Amino acid sequence: MSAFSAVLKRDLRLARRAGAGASLGLMFFLVLIAIVPFAIGADQKLISRLAPALLWIAALLATLLGLDRLFQADEEDGALDQFLLSGGSLTMLVLAKALAHWLVTGLPLSLAAPVLGLMLAIEPQAMLPLSLSLLVGTPALTLIGLVGAALTVSLNRGGLLLSLLVVPTAIPTLIFGVAVAKAAAEGRDFAMPLTVLCGTTLFALAISPIAAALALRQARG
Amino acid sequence: MTDQTSGSLLRLANPAVFNRLADRLIAPFAVLTLLLFVWGLYGAFFVSPPDYQQGETIRIMFIHVPSAWMAMFVYAGMSLSALGTLIWRHPMADVAQKCAAPLGAGFTLLCLVTGSLWGKPMWGTWWEWDARMTSVLVMFLIYIGVIALQQAIEEPNRAARAVAILTLVGAVNLPIIKFSVDWWSTLHQPASVFRMDGPTIHGSMLGPLFIMGIAFLMLYITLLMLFMRAEVMNRRAERLELLAAEAD
Numbered sequence: 392m393s394a395f396s397a398v399l400k401r402d403l404r405l406a407r408r409a410g411a412g413a414s415l416g417l418m419f420f421l422v423l424i425a426i427v428p429f430a431i432g433a434d435q436k437l438i439s440r441l442a443p444a445l446l447w448i449a450a451l452l453a454t455l456l457g458l459d460r461l462f463q464a465d466e467e468d469g470a471l472d473q474f475l476l477s478g479g480s481l482t483m484l485v486l487a488k489a490l491a492h493w494l495v496t497g498l499p500l501s502l503a504a505p506v507l508g509l510m511l512a513i514e515p516q517a518m519l520p521l522s523l524s525l526l527v528g529t530p531a532l533t534l535i536g537l538v539g540a541a542l543t544v545s546l547n548r549g550g551l552l553l554s555l556l557v558v559p560t561a562i563p564t565l566i567f568g569v570a571v572a573k574a575a576a577e578g579r580d581f582a583m584p585l586t587v588l589c590g591t592t593l594f595a596l597a598i599s600p601i602a603a604a605l606a607l608r609q610a611r612g
Numbered sequence: 613m614t615d616q617t618s619g620s621l622l623r624l625a626n627p628a629v630f631n632r633l634a635d636r637l638i639a640p641f642a643v644l645t646l647l648l649f650v651w652g653l654y655g656a657f658f659v660s661p662p663d664y665q666q667g668e669t670i671r672i673m674f675i676h677v678p679s680a681w682m683a684m685f686v687y688a689g690m691s692l693s694a695l696g697t698l699i700w701r702h703p704m705a706d707v708a709q710k711c712a713a714p715l716g717a718g719f720t721l722l723c724l725v726t727g728s729l730w731g732k733p734m735w736g737t738w739w740e741w742d743a744r745m746t747s748v749l750v751m752f753l754i755y756i757g758v759i760a761l762q763q764a765i766e767e768p769n770r771a772a773r774a775v776a777i778l779t780l781v782g783a784v785n786l787p788i789i790k791f792s793v794d795w796w797s798t799l800h801q802p803a804s805v806f807r808m809d810g811p812t813i814h815g816s817m818l819g820p821l822f823i824m825g826i827a828f829l830m831l832y833i834t835l836l837m838l839f840m841r842a843e844v845m846n847r848r849a850e851r852l853e854l855l856a857a858e859a860d
Contacts, residue, residue: 538781542774546764555760556778559753560785563792570799587792594788602781605698609773 394479395487402491416453416496417503423449424507435512442511443521443572447565450500450525454532455557459550461492461540462607471544475611481604489530489537489600497529513576520575520585528568528588534595535560541606564591625702627844634841641834648827655820669733674821676726678828679719683751686716686832690758691783694776704840706772707847709779710762711839715832717755723748743797747790754782768847 427445431437438445465471474484504525505518513521539557543549570584624630656674690712696705727745728738739745761778765771 538777542761542778543764545770549764552757552760552764555753556757559750559757559789560781562750563785563788566792566796570796591788598781598784602777606774606777609777610770 394477395483398474398484398487399491402488403494406491406495414499416456417499419456420449420453420500420503421507423452424510427511439512439514442508442513443517443569443576445511446504446507446521446525447528447569447572450497450504450529451532451558451561451565453500454496454529454536455554457492457496458536458540458557459543459553461488461537462544463540463549466544466610471607471611475608481607482600485537485541485603485607486600489533492537493530493533497525497533501525501529513572516578517572517576520581521572524568524571524585524588527585527592528564531564531588531592531595532561534592534599535564537599537603538606541603541610544607544610564588564595567591624704627703627707627848630704631841631844634837638834638837638841641830641837645827645830645834648823648830652820652823652827655823660817660820669730670817672726672730673817674824676723676730677821678825679723679726680748681825682719682828682832683716683723683748685829686712686719687751687755687779687783687786690716690779694779694783697772697776698780706768706776707840707843708836709775710772711836711843713755713758713762713775715835715839717752717759719828719832720748720752720755724752741797743794746797747793750789750793751786754786758782 424445427441428438431441462471465474474481501522504522508518508521536553536557538560539553542556543553546552567584567588571581571588574581574584624633652674656671660671660674662668662670690709693705693709693712696702697709724745727748731740731745732738758775758778762771762775765774
């Protein structure tokens, strides 16, 4: 467990020292939202209807953004080999890195979503459910991305390939995440999509760290 | 029985043995495939009646449905090969998976294209975001991901294992994606869609459909053997080149 917290602290510190850290992901989120009116026009009603979908797609893209470097930096400076040699659980290491990644991308996005939702004229009653759906769903995005990052660890420009691998698998999360916000905006009960969304996250939590650890081990030996 | 099968599977791990077997089997399988296609297509075009609702366009079904079957069948086979690669390190499992992926992607694309061609006269649009079409599209994307990863990693053993993991992750996720797309589709049900599964299939169509299914399966097996034999030879050629370079 100490290895877990050590990796977690290290990754958070690295994110903070890399300059912007969490705020950079947020700025990317903001930029994506800011170009929406330019693409679809300043039609407030239309934007309001599209808002949950836009926020979710922006969250997916923002999550994908840093993923290709998640294990690559460790592979390049030898940290990954040290982890493998240390004999500790690779699954726990991978989980710690996922948690650190989520803390600097998914969590800030979820917390900032209501503010951005205001800009997109989202229905007031959908604001909190949308934030909740992101809070519950973005860990799944990070965890699914983890497997893609581990599979493409040895590739120099794996970013595009990574998106190709990760996005299809993220479809269920996207569907149920948007469904929560949409149901809330229309004043319907959103318990069902929310529970399924929790299910996807738990499922990803059960499968992804193991698959990612396996992929990392295969890539090294 | 089990001992025998595992024994013969072990013997097939030798690529030379596999190639000798493929040399002998490819020609008869190719002939069988051809005969089945002639029989099945004759049935599809001349024996089976036009549908009372869909008219002649129903004949697209004889290509569309078998390719959909094959799209799923090939992925299932790839998942088994992936297990073979990861658990037993069976050398031919990796070859089989590598050669099956483009074939599976091809069948999936055929299914999508014929579905689109069928959709135009039936639904009045080339593409409908209907649950089945969307799931098949996602499946196609997963096939493309597998092929892309395979091509991106240069070292063959590493590529094989990475692709095997990706294939299994995909296999686990496909049912979940299917379920969520179905749910999503009922939520966004368009008003006037002609349901493909509305009328049940009449017996006179079932016969040719079944023969076409077998013909597609035989086509797949023939092509897979052909591709695998080529891949084995390809690897041998690469190895020889490497040895020659080392000897210099």
